[in-house]
Amino acid sequence: MTQIHLTINGKQETIEAPPMKRLLDVLREDLQLTGTKEGCGEGECGACAVILNGDLINSCLIPILQAEGTEITTIEGIAIDEKLHPIQQCFLENGGAQCGICTPGMILATHHLLEKNPKPTLLQIQEGLNGNLCRCTGYTRIFEAVRAAALIGAAR
């Protein structure tokens, strides 16, 4: 077991876990943050995406040892004061969530994209989300949700 200190959604946490335990499992099992989902377990689908020190990463590929001292944002840290974040509101209104299992990762990917590029073109949106697979929507309505979020300056 290793002791790990990290900041999750603005809160400092100390974790006792085997060093190779996946960040994904620490979030879901040790911290009960089940909004982060597992889709493939090999970094292909993005369902487990979280933001780590400002980067969008797949938490199934990060041993917890590597997360020492990091700052992590999960879907649970996106909503502002219990209200939907504008990106979440845009996904809801534009039909960007169907079954919802890819949605947390997709919203974090959108957040990350708009932080870096507040006014992305369609191609930049497609490239910004291409690490996140969605089997329901055909992505069309997700693109619309991201465009709507960009229009209202949602990243800020």
Added chain:
Amino acid sequence: MTNPHQIVGTSPLRKEGAAKVLGRALYTDDITLPGMWFGATVRSTIPRGRITSITFDPAIPWHEFTIVTAADIPGENTIVHLTKDHPCLASTHVNHDSEPILLLAHPDRTALPAAVAAVHITYEDLPAIYTIEDSEQQKEIIWGEDNTFKTYLMQKNQQPIPEEIWQQADFIIEGEYRTGAQEQLYIENNGVIAEYDPETGVTVRGSMQCPFYLVHALELVFNLPAEKCRVIQVETGGAFGGKEDFPSVIGSHAALLAMKSGHPVKICYDRAEDMAATTKRHPSRTRHRTAVSKDGKLLAGEIEIALDGGAYATLSPVVLSRATIHAPGPYHWPHLTIRSKAMATNIPPHGAFRGFGAPQSIFALERHMDKIAHTIGLPPEELRRRNFLSTGDRTATGQLLSDPVDMQALLTRALTESNYHAKRAQFDAENPTATIKRGMGFATFFHGSGFTGSGERRLASEVAIDIDLQTGLPLILVASTEFGQGTNTILCQVAAETLGLPFEDVSIAQPDTRLVPNSGPTVASRTAMIVGKLVERVSIQLLEKLRTEAALPTPHTPDDFKQAAIRYSEEIGNLEVCVRYEAPPNIFWDDETYSGDAYPAYAWAAYVAEVAVDTTTYTAQVTDFHAVQEVGRVIHPILAAGQIEGGIAQAIGYALYEKCIWQNGHLANNQMTNYIMPTSTDVPPIHVHFEETPSPHGPGGAKGIGELPMDGPAPAILNAIEHATGISFTEIPLLPEDIFERMTRTPGSGTEDLNPAIAGPIFSETTA
């Protein structure tokens, strides 16, 4: 004319949407029950053989584990679908790779993989067969007497094709078309949590489409009455048919472990196990022989369909049925004979997947229609126009199309919206000198809504509506499940509009078989039309009851409704109204002759694909897509468009990306890394256009749409690729290596000599 209470036709927010975008929706793997253990499955590693020994590696502390074998099954060792050929756990023989043999449970999830690997099973190998051809030639008999799960013979007017039709026809055109297996690839894998109590029985909650299918499976496995088999659907992360029949397997397994261990047991597959062991779309081979006149009239057709059903029958007979009925397409056939069969192979059983047989036979027909057009020298749209069914015609099963049908208008709109003719001319001019060759192609088709033939009559679905005593607000009780398509939202819209209440005032219960009536499985494009109509009917009955027994005024306000409902509850008692499906009059189906009214209603469509084929890299990409469909009435424009767009993306994957590679009956690419589905950069702009001609069979006129978009894109894309390259591909999936192989086989390939007239016999399907 606008109804101030209009809710059907608007796009309110998805009922469970806020929970989903917040990450708070609880899927199976997010749920932990007190004292819960975890389950895992030990599977066969050979495609066919006799089990000779099972040994347990002493390095594992087995006393910590619960171990279940077939001997622990209290009832029948079967997963019942239509037949009882499918064992719950293999006991003496295995018939496919990854077949479940033994189950393990342990309190620590991480202890399971090593334990699974430490169960050593030896076999006496038996020869296995993997293809439709090996199965029909009976190289080995692996199922029944002749490897055949089911056959159908469907003849127009129950008459064979007169021999003189073939002699008098100006053209006889033959073709053979093949489609591959496809993985549903829901992003949430199959998962369940089971509990067992000697008094109350079995409870399974999990990711699924059809809770009552699982009840039925548990009844047999546990030899318990239905009331002791409780099934609860929880938030389900995509399904697409992949959670129609399979939850009966994983649900029974978890329940057996729960019974023996005395603990709740969760089984959630990882991606590799889910892909290797669960159902896929049936691979197919379809042969067409068509007699055509020189003015482009279809005179007669012989169609032979063969599906690879895998090792057990599962739902193959009904998949084959839908494949058969959709094979003639939206065309008038004076004479038609269809022979179809589902064959056994030593591949994990194939099962339900959106479209359910129709994508296979529509792919074959719509490729074949383009071949006919080329052969007789008509533009593909003109050939179809000369043969379209229209209002008042009879389909190949003899069904009178009494509701309005206008395929001509749908095709015209699709070709106009996509700028088809101008783009075709432009690409024809540019392609001879271009490295990236572009093409336009389309498909026209229908999809039947609801269960086939007498299916809905047999299901006799029930729907109820209940009133909350405190608030006076209604709660819809159905077993119909939400897995992304919008069930919760559209059924609440239908009830709210009928009851004259705001959308927010109507709720829908979590599907729990102890609390909700059996509204039937959530499959077959039936929820909006069949269950929606029942919700409309039960809402009307509720209003009538409140009017006659609780003095609800006409018209009423939402407050009037709530007061009347509370008054009823206080004065008379619990207010719950239930209705049962009643088959519409004049709808008849004959299973013996396979004729009659196959479906209460059909959705009709014309889809146009624009493609670019890079002759340097041999990749084909869909660059634009137009989907025109007549769906009765659109209940929720955003959800409906989302269904069409998502289905088209899945169908693009079916056509161009998603290939199951089997090695000795084992899925070799059982990972998202090497089974490739479309990403955000692979999808074209998808333009969805609805035409609405209200149908009497659905609520507010709605018909089914869920499966429709899976049917048309693959043939439209391959038709477009033929336009771009001059090569008639007859098989999907069509990956770059397949295009490369075909193009480089031709002298002068990849350059200008792709005209079939010049390139010669390589373009005949017989050499394909």
